[in-house]
Amino acid sequence: MSDPAVSAFSRRRFLNASGGAVLAPAILTSTGSLLAEKKADSNETLKIGLIGCGGRGTGAAAQALGADYNSKIVAMADAFDTQIESSIKNLSASFPDRVDVKPEMKFTGLDAYQKLIDCGVDVVLLATPPGFRPMHLTAAVEAGKHIFCEKPMAVDAAGYRVAQAAVEKAKQKKLNLVAGFCWRYATSRIECYKRLHDGDIGDITGILATYYSGPVKVMPPAAGRPAGMGDVEWQVRNWYNFSWLSGDSLVEQAVHSLDKICWAMKDAPPVSVIGTGGRQIPAEDGNIFDHFHCAYEWEGGLICQITNRQITGCHNEVADVIHGTKGRLVIGKGPAPYIDGEKRWRWRGEEKNMYDLEHQALFNAIRKGEVINDGDRMMSSTLIAIMGREAAYTGQKIMWKDDAAEGKDKKSDRAPLAILASQQDLAPDNLKFGDKFVPTPMPRPGVTKFV
The missing domain is CATH 3.30.360.10 (Dihydrodipicolinate Reductase; domain 2)
Structure with a gap:
């Protein structure tokens, strides 16, 4: 019998991901202060990839850079190239030496997430529209990445099952998974x-x-x-x-x-x-x-x-x-x-910035060889x-x-x-930008059926 989580993930793919070896995360040996180096240029530098370069994604990237001074943004993925360029411009204003996204590390399109995950980053920030979150989370876990996952983690029951299966696999792999439930x-x-x-x-x-x-x-x-x-x-x-x-x-x-x-x-x-x-x-x-x-x-x-x-x-x-x-x-x-x-x-x-604190928790755990996994509560909520x-x-x-x-x-x-x-699955299958797709109609209580 096939694994229902794998089947759901396959049904929810938009495009076939390009080939390429899956790279393991870097092996970190330093447990020193995160403030030790103002410039990221050592063997201990954490390479960060941002998937979803809108306002929330750009904010998450800034908070990640602020949490760990020996880290760099080296890859970005978004459906639209204009989002990537805007994000780089905004981040570079505050972190001019630590935003180093070369042209070949800018990935666009609905399959951009997989290209980024396969490019050798250590930490992945997931901040696209949440309808994509289950497959992005699954791909990041499969590749052995440490993850910041913005809320919510799914939009329907099918996506919930896919993301929950990824949470369980992250536990087995001892990956850090911090949720964007910032409070x-x-x-x-x-x-x-x-x-x-x-x-x-x-x-x-x-x-x-x-x-x-x-x-x-x-x-x-x-x-x-x-x-x-x-x-x-x-x-x-x-x-x-x-x-x-x-x-x-x-x-x-x-x-x-x-x-x-x-x-x-x-x-x-x-x-x-x-x-x-x-x-x-x-x-x-x-x-x-x-x-x-x-x-x-x-x-x-x-x-x-x-x-x-x-x-x-x-x-x-x-x-x-x-x-x-x-x-x-x-x-x-x-x-x-x-x-x-x-x-x-x-x-x-003293009220510290909660967005900063969630990223500090993630990067401190990575540096110390500890594991944080917010998965069960983030999926339940x-x-x-x-x-x-x-x-x-x-x-x-x-x-x-x-x-x-x-x-x-x-x-x-x-x-x-x-x-x-519930068997609800709102996500379309194998769609490309130019395709026709009619989503579910405006709900009508008493008429709309529970699936």
């Missing part, structure tokens, strides 16, 4: 959740997380599409507006807030979720919602809610309010997190976000797993809608 590395948040788990507000009775902002990337009118541009290129250039590429706003952006809910719940998955959502901003193209509200139920009946919106002219807020039997923890309402209740507390420490999105898309109550199939619930004759049993 897990924030100084004040680490202290918040330690106090929460130590019982400073008692037992959790409920959580409300908000993620209110303006639109991330406005979909241009269809008339703005250049003549002759294929469907796939048009959609990739406007990736945020298509669920097969972004996963929608709940999965691509508000997943940060869901990850914090999961952190509070010690990364145990929920039992079920009900949700609602829709689109208020008219768009001729695209298939994503601009607002969601999801209520997740955990074991014992605890309800945790997340609500997000991306509409201009509305109240903006990113906050977490965690209620307990002895008080409440409030994050995001004011400059510092605080606890109201029996054990009053307010964060007064990703799938929980997909679960909520599907509840809102379909208007149905979605379960985490099918207890009836496991013999735990014989009472119901109806097959439950379980995210772990």
Whole structure:
């Protein structure tokens, strides 16, 4: 029988990767200070490759260079060459001696990721639209690279399984895998959740997380599409507006807030979720919602809610309010997190940049011969976000797993809608930029079916 993870990966390839030997990561012997050398030019220099050269990718590359002073950006891959040149220009302004991307190390196209992975880099930064993340993560792990993987890690159940299989292989290979769920590395948040788990507000009775902002990337009118541009290129250039590429706003952006809910719940998955959502901003193209509200139920009946919106002219807020039997923890309402209740507390420490800290953790682990693997929690948070999105898309109550199939619930004759049993695969197969492709239509709760 074939490996389902391998089959899913094969189905989700866009183009056949070019041949070439897979190169092992460099053997590192130095455990000295990362600040020892301001200029990267030794045998211990870590070679970094960036896959996805937009704003987030360029930011991740800058943070990687800031985390390890004996490292260089030596390769870049993106669907578009203009993104690569813009990224090099921006990074070179801050790191003129440590951005050394020769012409033959600039890879473009939908298969560019594999060419970069095969070119001899030690560390790979994954920052493309998340629809590509499962196959990029799989390829990087197969090649034995240390990885920074931006969130989310998948946009559908098929991608989740592919990426989860890569996580397991990364564990076997003892590769470092740091997730872009940056709040897990924030100084004040680490202290918040330690106090929460130590019982400073008692037992959790409920959580409300908000993620209110303006639109991330406005979909241009269809008339703005250049003549002759294929469907796939048009959609990739406007990736945020298509669920097969972004996963929608709940999965691509508000997943940060869901990850914090999961952190509070010690990364145990929920039992079920009900949700609602829709689109208020008219768009001729695209298939994503601009607002969601999801209520997740955990074991014992605890309800945790997340609500997000991306509409201009509305109240903006990113906050977490965690209620307990002895008080409440409030994050995001004011400059510092605080606890109201029996054990009053307010964060007064130094808040370091969480984006820097996640890269420092990655490069310190590489230098010291240690292993960090954020894989299990990053995949759980990703799938929980997909679960909520599907509840809102379909208007149905979605379960985490099918207890009836496991013999735990014989009472119901109806097959439950379980995210772990989902067969959804939003990614097109073997498409090229010039191809025609019609993505799934705008979801209609009560009409759209759970797959």
